Amino acid sequence: GESVGLHLPTLSVQEGDNSIINCAYSNSASDYFIWYKQESGKGPQFIIDIRSNMDKRQGQRVTVLLNKTVKHLSLQIAATQPGDSAVYFCAENAGGTSYGKLTFGQGTILTVHP
Amino acid sequence: ETGVTQTPRHLVMGMTNKKSLKCEQHLGHNAMYWYKQSAKKPLELMFVYSLEERVENNSVPSRFSPECPNSSHLFLHLHTLQPEDSALYLCASSRATGSGYTFGSGTRLTVV
Numbered sequence: 001g002e003s004v005g006l007h008l009p010t011l012s013v014q015e016g017d018n019s020i021i022n023c024a025y026s027n028s029a030s031d032y033f034i035w036y037k038q039e040s041g042k043g044p045q046f047i048i049d050i051r052s053n054m055d056k057r058q059g060q061r062v063t064v065l066l067n068k069t070v071k072h073l074s075l076q077i078a079a080t081q082p083g084d085s086a087v088y089f090c091a092e093n094a095g096g097t098s099y100g101k102l103t104f105g106q107g108t109i110l111t112v113h114p
Numbered sequence: 115e116t117g118v119t120q121t122p123r124h125l126v127m128g129m130t131n132k133k134s135l136k137c138e139q140h141l142g143h144n145a146m147y148w149y150k151q152s153a154k155k156p157l158e159l160m161f162v163y164s165l166e167e168r169v170e171n172n173s174v175p176s177r178f179s180p181e182c183p184n185s186s187h188l189f190l191h192l193h194t195l196q197p198e199d200s201a202l203y204l205c206a207s208s209r210a211t212g213s214g215y216t217f218g219s220g221t222r223l224t225v226v
Binding site: 032034036041042043044045046049091097098099100101102104105106107109 | 208217
């Protein structure tokens with residue numbers, strides 16, 4: 001079946017650096033993508049989303065880039081802080097259900113060193 | 115608070131016990147989900163309810179029994195669990211196609 005995967009399971013960065021977390025998806029019918037952040041002991045929290053009619057979307061310190069040609073999604077975090085340390089999941093909505101089923105990637109562990 | 119509340123936050127139960135996990139949302143969402151998350155592993159979808167009807171059951175053992183009495187509440191009834199069932203159980207809800215999920219904080223379950 002279709003799946004969403006991640007290139008890097010772990011990422012370590014220094015405080016103040018920019019972080020890039022990547023995600024590959026295989027379902028060309030997917031039209032909506034989301035990044036979630038999960039801190040230790042908590043549930044995943046929404047960070048930013050993007051629809052397939054866009055290539056880039058910016059939030060506060062975060063940017064999501066979508067390359068539909070190569071089916072690639074990335075999350076960029078500017079000036080990474082220790083509080084950004086968490087597991088980051090990408091998710092896609094390929095449609096086909098009445099309830100908006102998402103398919104999640106395996107997650108990337110981001111560790112920020114002070 | 116995310117708008118999705120799960121109770122209890124932590125649960126320790128013996129293999130012969132019966133317990134229930136509860137999830138509640140007042141976001142006006144019409145779909146609710148149970149996920150299992152084991153340490154450093156991907157999210158595993160267990161059950162999906164849409165408009166209070168179960169629409170997905172991903173080969174989950176019968177020792178897990180979901181219940182959705184109304185659009186705001188979702189339960190996961192547990193009985194005769196195994197130690198490998200120890201995990202973080204996450205509830206989520208969503209509004210419609212093309213929107214994301216809102217997750218609860220999860221119930222950390224330990225089976226002894």
